[in-house]
Amino acid sequence: MNFGESDAERGLRAEVREVLRTPPVRGALDDLARAMAAGEREPDVRPLYRAIAAHRLFAASWPEEYGGRGVSHLEAAAVIEELVRGGMPDMLQVLSVQIVGLFLLEAGSPAQRARYLPALASGELFATVLYTEPEVGSDLASLRATAVRDGDGYRLSGTKVFGLKSGMSDIGLCAVRTGTGVTKYEGISLFLVDLHADGVTRGTIASLADEQYDRVELDGVRVGADALLGAEGEGWSLLTRCLAIERTGLDYSLKAARWYDATLSGLAADTADDALLEEVGRYGAAVDAARLLAWNSISQLGRGPLDPTSAAIAKYHTSETAQQVAYWAALVHGHGYGLRGLAPDKAAVLEAGYREGPGLTLSAGTSEMMLELVASSGFDRPDVIGGAGDGPQI
């Protein structure tokens, strides 16, 4: 284990900080700040993303031919950490690059990679996922949207809900049913859908958080055979891999750290009582542990598929911690976050965090599903140092 930074990570972090100071990026960050201060809940982040992507930092782990730098997953994580700490909202980047893009890298055909990855890395295109549906919830294999053969292509129909950023995205990674099998896990296929195509209707569902849920209607949307990802009817196993990639916990750990720091900004040691000090310590360690669990997951990415149990552990702890920190901040700083004289920008961060918190333990797999995953597969893991091993013989 190496808890320090490699020279490459240190160099990339320094470069990111430089990039964040360049006029195009600085200007885009300032525009975002102004929009949010004016009450805009979900300002357009794409100009900022494109300014960053111009430095090939948006998808740094991707091969150079696809617009990346070919750095390791660990080095790419360092880039993302530094960008988020510098003020970059990460949701659309997570969806576009860390989920759909990585999935394309792992499972896409050479033609699909060549077509989409450079455009995603440069910010020319953005992508989101279209998984769940009304009444489906977490039980994705119960999905009802369909793709039926239409000449040399398919027509997709159905309703997808509770996605994010569809309004700013150009393509959607869409799970639909192309057939049936002995179990409901058979007959599911994945397609890349052009969200500007005829038959696609994008709307939002009013929700608590600043980032609104989407409702995407697919009404006989025509796609070519080249939109199919992997083999027809075998999307479930690909989907399982894709879901694990979503669960490194890096994005949640960054939220936890941001909200914890905002909470601390209004506290001083000489005015905090013993009970509050204990919470400062306990939540601080939980936030640190969140980062370590996320990096533990990312450390595995470089040596093959992400272990689903490690991913579930990371996802559970990081999302639960971020949520708990947001709730704790509301108690510590009181009504309107005004109890201890918090700066307005920090109060705004915590206000948004409180409303975002509940979604964290639902998205990318609920906390209950993570516990189920750990319970069903994690207990028999012959772990490394500190792991369960074979149990004590006493």
Added chain:
Amino acid sequence: MDLRSDPVLERIAGTVRDGLGAAGAGPDGSATLAALADLDGFAFAASMELGGFDLGLSCGVTIAVELGRRALPDVYTGGMLVADALAEAADDAPGADVAAAVVAGKQVVVAAGLDRATVGDAAPAEPSPGGWRLPEVLTVDDVYPDAAVCTAFRTGDGEVLLAVLPATLWRPLARPAFPWSGHAPSPAAVAPGEIPSGQVIGSLGAGRPLTDPAGLLARHRVRQAGYLLGLGLGAHALAVAHAAGRRQFDRYVLDNQAVAFPLAKAKIDLEAARLLVHRAAWLADAGGPFAREAAEALAWTAEVTLRTVRTSVQVHGARGLTVAAPVHRFFEVVRPAATRLGPPGALWRESALRRLAEYHTAVAERQS
């Protein structure tokens, strides 16, 4: 940051695990001492000056984890505190003979007084002509018949000193707290009487938090966290094995979410503990600051392990409360282990002071 496991430490863990597996675990720790000594286990993390291999605190943590995993008596961490304090001492320095015997696997040392002296509420020792006289009795784990005691005590000017007391300089006052069991090391009160000044081997500094100039306290905290982590992992493994094999209501107990989910949550908390503990050890070995990380690793692991042991006993049902079920020993051992270096609440408050100072310093530096 690359958190893939270190293969060298994995091999050491496996070797220690196998060696200890063959040891009969008695309450006095004799078998554990012999097994660890056979492996040269006391030398792995000790300095070369003391005849050790200097493999670092990460290695020391690995050994502590394996002791805890089987709820074996802690014959290790107290001795390593002495070895740390005298890592570079001359052969004729006070306590150097004890340190050498520890590294050779011939001397058990139990730590005492760190729960009070390190969190700021211990009454100061009275100066005496030959050294100091402690105002109160100490509590140690009665793990070995001829153990030496490494005790911390606060002086009148607020400094916390470490002294090593051979078995001839202290005596037990109380009987074991769990006389019905006989399966676990039990706390015993000891009266050290006079602490000769010649037995002082180091300083933990002064102030709140303690300055701990040589990092002795922080290193001891990390090893203690490792021992606790092992206790949590061991109890958890027993609970999983029991629940996976026991049938009730025509299904395995582990198939009930009400049973499986608390165990899954414990698994997640223990994984976080594993990373926090190894991070603190890694920082120590890398020569960086690690005082806050050490305090947090210990506080986190103490709380998580206490909860995990409670859950593990519950999963065993009534049989978990009997001496026939191995999990009972974890229940006994975890209580003194969780607070031996101070209650977690005090550690969290110390951590908070450090965090708030770090945060506001960083903000001030950015603004300037």
